[in-house]
Each structure stands twice: as C-alpha cells, then as structure tokens.
Amino acid sequence: MKQLKDTSAEERILEAAKVVFMKYGLYGARMQDIADTAGINKALLHYYFRNKEKMFDKVFEGALQKYFQSVDVFGDTTLPIKERIFKYIDNIVSFLSEYPQMTMFIIKEISINPEMFKEKLQALKRGRTVRFIQALEEEMSAGKLRKIDPVMFMINLHSLCTYPFIAAPLFKHALKANGKDYEKDFSPEKLKQSAKNFVELTLGK
Template sequence: MKPSCKMAKSKDTTEEKILNAAKEVFMKYGLYGSRMHDIADTAGINKALLHYYFRSKEKLFDTVFSGALHKYLQQMDAFLDSSLPIRQRLNNYVDNVFSFLEEYPQMPVFIIKEVSINPELFRDRVDVLKKDKGISIIQVLEKEIELGTIRKMDTALFLINLHSLCSYPFLAAPIFKHVLKANHKNWEEYSPAKIKQSVKQFIERTLLS
C-alpha cells in the first residue's frame, strides 16, 4: 500500500498480459487443444505479438508449463515451520494446499494431462526443481514415527490419500455439484471450507485413532 510499491506499473506489460492469457487458455485446453488466436484474443492483442515475444507456440507453452510445474511442486513440498508440532504443521500444510487450489483449481489436472501426453516435460524438469528443496514431508513423517509422536503407517500412502482428498474435489467439482444436487435433498452448497475440515479430520484419525 506504500507509494513505493510498484505493482500497478509492472502488472500490465504486454509480456505479462500474454503470459496470463496463455496460462488461462493452455490450462483449459492443453497444448494441442489451444489456439494462438484464442490466446491473442484473451490477451487483447494481435496474434503476431505472440511470436514477437515468444518464438513459437511450443516456446510459449514451455514457459507457461515450467512456471506452473514449479509453483505446483513448490507448494506440494512446502512443509515449513519446523519448530511447530507435527499436527500443527500438517494443518498448516493443508491450509496452504487449499489456498493454492482455490487460486488454481485446474492446476493438478493441467500438469497431469500434459505430462501424460508428453512425459519428458516432467522428466526433464523435476530433477532441476528438486535441488533447492529442503527436507520432504515424507521424511518428516518417518522421523515422527520413529519418535513415536504419531502412529506407525505407510507414509507414502498417507501422502497419496492426503493429496487425493485435497485435489480431487476441486477438479471434479462440476460433476459432484450435479450429482449431489440431484441425490441429496438437503445439500446446501459445495463448500471448500467444509471439505478442508474433513481432510483435517482424516489426518487426525490417521495419525492416531
């Protein structure tokens, strides 16, 4: 809010308008399903400018995808505040994952789809991203089990379950909304907050029931 904060100035550059538009279109339609024309229209500029800033469709896609993957893996492995007790840390982790998913609901499907079509997109990049990561959530859990703080369990399976419970409700929201509205008479609304609560309940019951 200070006058020195230069967000208004740096926000509306053409390159950023293109990147934002590309993000939107690529996330929805994927690499092969997207049209440069659509991206230009969404950005409110001319097609030729896309090629001026990014040589080709593939280059533009690569830029968008790299950014997305980086952001995704970063939040997936962000397990900070090592001073806090494990339950608190897990709760914070779920909070972070949910804020991330509320901002980018289609991020997981985007990554998953594009990787399934083009596996080298993943292989080429993951190892690089690994380097600047700290200790992983799995290793933390393993240590807590050794210490006896939480129940013995398959930590990888726990992580799979946890992310399933967080991500899928966002990506399957349109389907769930329809099915639930039809079958569940007193179903109020599709609420991320309620879903988040149920994830935390799952954690609590898994760690020690």
C-alpha cells in the same frame, strides 16, 4: 470469446495463454484463441514469445513453481510434523481455490510428454517427500504417531485436498437434484477442516 484488458500487452498475452493452455493443453490450444482472449493480433504472440512451445514453457514453468510452493512446507524441519501437514493443507487448498484446473493441467501435460519436463521436475524436488516420509516413520517408531503406512497416508492426504477441485464439475452435477445448496460443501474452509480431521483420525493425537 472473453477478452482481458487494462494491462500491458505482454502480460495480457501470458494471462490469456495461461487460461487457454490450462483448458485445452499444449496440442489442443490454438494460437488464435490465445490472441483473441488477450485482445491482440496473432503476430504479437510471436513477437513476445517466438513460438507456441516457448510460450507454453513460460506458462508451465510458472504453474509448476506455484504448485510446488505449496509442498515446500514439508521440508521445513523447524516445524513439528503435524504443523507441517496442517500448513500444507492450508497452502494447497487455498492455492487450488484460486486455480482449480492447475492439478489437471500439470499432470496431463507431464503424462503426455514426460521427456519435455524431466529436467524441470528434477530441479524442483530434492527428496523433500521422501525425507518427510522418513520423518513420519521415525515418529511412528518413537510412539509419537500411530503406526500406519506412511506412503499411503501421504497419497490419501493429497487425494483429500486435491480431488475435490478436480471433480467439482461432476460433484455439482451429481448433487444438484433437490433444493439444497451444495455449493457450501466445496468451501475451502470445510475442505481444510475435513482434511485435518483425517490427519487427526489416522495419525492419532
């Protein structure tokens, strides 16, 4: 089992909890596994974070915070629409390059236990997405953007930016067959460019 060191115990525990919870989820994660990964005794976990759920909460809250930070740019009304979209692409792809498991973690845990996170989710969104969709519709009506289904556009945009990270293990496997180097196809820069192409292609310029 991999160990983390060279930081305070509390930090090491949180970092280890992040790793283990992301991999196994709330139910699948084992306290002993977290302790081993952090390189400390199991009792320490309970000293710093009363119990498993409280520890999970800390980890999940941090994850949500960081995740929704990428989406916040949609609400920045000082920027023109397309720039907001491009910034979102840069944000989310860079973020997921660092934490490729984040999307699955958040979605899985929410779908397992929706009640647990209702308030937290409610606090994070304040109609950002819905308002942005309205802004899209307005520009389409004004003839500044091609008229398409704005909701489907948003879904597609998120899909292009997010799924490549989720499915990376499968893709790598499916594409590994001849001598070609497919790692480069997952480079963040290529993904960003591809998503931006999609935006230009569908919204017109």
